[in-house]
Amino acid sequence: MKITPMTQSLVLHFGEMGSRWGLNRTLGQMYALIVLTEAPLNADQISEALQISRSNVSMGLKELKSWNLIKLQHIPGDRKEYFSAPSDIWEIARTLVLERRKRELDPTLSTLRDALMEQATSEADQYAQMRVKQMHDLLEMVTLWTTELQGMSSDKLAALLKLGEGISKLLDVKDKLLLR
């Protein structure tokens, strides 16, 4: 499996990015390759294209599956397993957000809630609890938002994001509507 210079450089960049996103370098590279390639790929092709061992690919694929980022498919007459990414980039983004929420936000919220349930005796703990409450409320809102995003169609999501700088104004409009 040959790989063009363009894909090559993108793959390398996303490898670096991957490590900042809870995935690791190889995983980032693998996913970049799958996303950028139209045809579904099998493990051997990935292994060859990225010059990593077959077993490493197997582990990476396992991880990618656990993130729900890839689709398994079979090609008639071929026993190998082929993988591809969703064609809708918004779906990928939505999945990424959802999975990170499950892995990071949810456990953190639960820890914060536990801390809030405790009886704060010392003054130090009272202050800590106050901060915990602030963080908790903030993260809960973020959770609410991500939940909301999950239910939105790709079109709507695109529209929302396009709003961009309009969002601030929109908020003002909302206030006026409520005042009416």
Place this chain on the structure above:
Amino acid sequence: MKITPMTQSLVLHFGEMGSRWGLNRTLGQMYALIVLTEAPLNADQISEALQISRSNVSMGLKELKSWNLIKLQHIPGDRKEYFSAPSDIWEIARTLVLERRKRELDPTLSTLRDALMEQATSEADQYAQMRVKQMHDLLEMVTLWTTELQGMSSDKLAALLKLGEGISKLLDVKDKLLLR
């Protein structure tokens, strides 16, 4: 510097979280401690509370400074440097978003743009470029949003987040207003 069991467990949790956020475990712990403690702390106190070497604290503090997450202050009659976190949790969140954007989004956008400038000859590259375009547009919108957030007051930010499930409806309202 003693540390209550409550702070202790929160510090440990944010240590784990830190590693998922581009910081590392120690950095997460240090910041949690600073955020949860009302009084500004000096390096020795942090070192003692978290049981890590003085030099490690120095490096962590340096990193935290580069993220703009801590404020340096001096206590009259004491030559040590003391550090504290912003009292406004929204400010912390805003800073975090901004810094991550600078470190991750911006370089990625630039790589994507480079790829888009190239002449795609092969069919493979044309497909790749199409996907790159999708990613680029998505990330550019995210950037726009984060920029917008930077300019918003904490109050407004809180209001926006509180909108939660209302956001979808709000979008509909906007469409109606435009149609009018």
Place this chain on the structure above:
DNA sequence: TACAATTTTCACAAATTACTGAAAGTTCGA
């Protein structure tokens, strides 16, 4: 059921990242 094709697991090796103590550097007051 047997067997070839394919995938997964896992113990170890390699690479990367984080931590430490000692030494060097800085700052400030006398």
Place this chain on the structure above:
DNA sequence: TCGAACTTTCAGTAATTTGTGAAAATTGTA
């Protein structure tokens, strides 16, 4: 300008994470 108080740097070590090859497990089909 000296020296004590404090901070930073850095080379080496420790810990963690990632990658590999060999072997085991699974799958599909003749």
